[in-house]
Amino acid sequence: MLARAAFPSFFFTLGGFLLLLLVTLSVPIIKTIYLLQVRFAGNGGAASTSLGANAGVFGLCYEGSEASFLGFGYSSNAACTDPKVGYTFDENFLGLDNSGLSRAVIKGIAGALILNAIAAGLAGLSLIWSFFAWFFSSRAWEIITFLSLFLSALTGWLAFALDLALALVARHRIEDASNDILEARIGNGVWLALGGAVSLTFAICLAGCGIFGRYRSDHVVQQKPIGYQRRYFWQRDKRGRGTY
Numbered sequence: 001m002l003a004r005a006a007f008p009s010f011f012f013t014l015g016g017f018l019l020l021l022l023v024t025l026s027v028p029i030i031k032t033i034y035l036l037q038v039r040f041a042g043n044g045g046a047a048s049t050s051l052g053a054n055a056g057v058f059g060l061c062y063e064g065s066e067a068s069f070l071g072f073g074y075s076s077n078a079a080c081t082d083p084k085v086g087y088t089f090d091e092n093f094l095g096l097d098n099s100g101l102s103r104a105v106i107k108g109i110a111g112a113l114i115l116n117a118i119a120a121g122l123a124g125l126s127l128i129w130s131f132f133a134w135f136f137s138s139r140a141w142e143i144i145t146f147l148s149l150f151l152s153a154l155t156g157w158l159a160f161a162l163d164l165a166l167a168l169v170a171r172h173r174i175e176d177a178s179n180d181i182l183e184a185r186i187g188n189g190v191w192l193a194l195g196g197a198v199s200l201t202f203a204i205c206l207a208g209c210g211i212f213g214r215y216r217s218d219h220v221v222q223q224k225p226i227g228y229q230r231r232y233f234w235q236r237d238k239r240g241r242g243t244y
Helices: 007-024 107-112 115-135 139-177 188-210
Strands: 036-044 047-055 060-069 072-080 182-186
Touching: 007 115, 007 139, 007 188, 036 139, 107 139, 115 139, 115 188, 139 182, 139 188
Parallel strands: none
Antiparallel strands: 036 047, 036 182, 047 060, 060 072
C-alpha cells in the first residue's frame, strides 16, 4: 500500500533533483542553460553585431557572431570548450588581445562549481529513498529520506552560493578588465539552482511531517480474543450420537 504521507516529499525531491541536474548539464552540454553571459556589442543603426560567451558549470561556449537586421536575428556558436572542472575565458574568441581577461574569472571558483554535480547526485539518492518510503509505506525509509534531504539541501544551497558568486564576481572583474567594453549578465542557470535548493528545502519540511504520518504498520489488524461461546442444541456435534 502506498503511503500518502511520504508522497509530498517525493514530489518536491523529484523537482529539486531535475533542476539541479539541468544546472549541472549546462554549457557546454546544454547550450541554452548558462550561469553567466558575456557580450561585446557594437550598435550600428539598423544592423548590429556582437561577440560573446556563455559560461556553465563545466565550460564555456563562445559565440562567433550574432547579427540582426530590421528585427530579424541569427547567431552561430564558434566553439565550445571540452567539459572539465575549472576554466578561464579566452580573450581571443572575444576579439580582445592582452586584455587580462583570463585573470578576470577566478579559476578556483569555476573549479568549485563541481558542487552542483555533487548536489544533484545527493538529490538523486534522496529521490530513491523517498520513493522507497512512498512505495513500501515505510516510516524507516522516510526517516532515512529526511536525513539524506538535509545533506542534499545544504549542498544545494552551497552550490547556488557558488554559482551566484561566479556570476557576480566575474561580471564585476570582466567589465573592469575590458573597460566596460564587455557586458556580463547573470544566466538562467543561477535561478534554476535557486529553485532546486528551495524545492529540496520544502522536501525536508514535508519529510519531517511525513515521519509522523500513517504507514503500513498502523494498519495491522488486531485479532480479537476468542472466548467461550454457548452452543444451542441444534448446533451440537452429532457425530458421536448413538455411540454410548
